[in-house]
Amino acid sequence: AQSVSQHNHHVILSEAASLELGCNYSYGGTVNLFWYVQYPGQHLQLLLKYFSGDPLVKGIKGFEAEFIKSKFSFNLRKPSVQWSDTAEYFCAVTPGNYGQNFVFGPGTRLSVLP
Amino acid sequence: SQTIHQWPATLVQPVGSPLSLECTVEGTSNPNLYWYRQAAGRGLQLLFYSVGIGQISSEVPQNLSASRPQDRQFILSSKKLLLSDSGFYLCAWSYGADPYEQYFGPGTRLTVT
Secondary structure, eight states, rough: OOOESSSSSSSETTTTTTTOOOOOEESSSOOEEEEEEEEETTEHHHHHHEEESSSSEEOOOOOEEEEEEGTTEEEEEEEEEEGGOEEEEEEEEEEETOOOOOOOOOOEEEEEEE | OEEEEEEEEEEEOTOOEEEEEEEEESHHHHEEEEEEETTTTEEEEEEEEEEEETEEEEEOOOOOOEEEEEEEEEEEEESSOGGGGGGGEEEEEEETTEEEEEEEEEOOEEEEE
16 A cells, blocks of 8 residues: 655744755555645645656745655755745655545644744 | 535534534536545545545545535545544545645544544
């Protein structure tokens, strides 16, 4: 069965620090990869997604993620975080054959200190 | 624009009682619909998804069932709740032609006592 792991449960950073949140998945075939974000008091929303092509994917609000197939990883990055990035971040995967069975990681809570 | 509704927002039910959570989507037709459970520290677990009326796929065998009686209505049910059914239940939808971007509802906090 597929699974997704996220390296950190809670990350605390100061504003302007760089961010990297780890995500690893276990699935041997083609995958689609996602990062979702949940800001305090808001619904989950899509941050970025990877289907194929350029392994470096850019999303909203200055976030990007890199798919490294050999490492089964899809780490999320942002060069300079802001207080408004405080949220919970979820990595997710589905099989590449139009699969609907999304598997989400446990989430990483990011706290950015002003 | 599209909107997704879930109700109730919170629910406290005794063990052994039935459950019915409702999710409706407005502003689109033939969406894919999903039910997730979010447990603290464990992320989201996909429970059911549906690609059309009457079509339900179950991802995790458990005490719950789902139905889709209308195109934009998705219902999560149980005949007899267990303590372990407590959690935060999220409904989501996606376009049939682009199933990968899901739009989540506000969720229902269920406490089984």
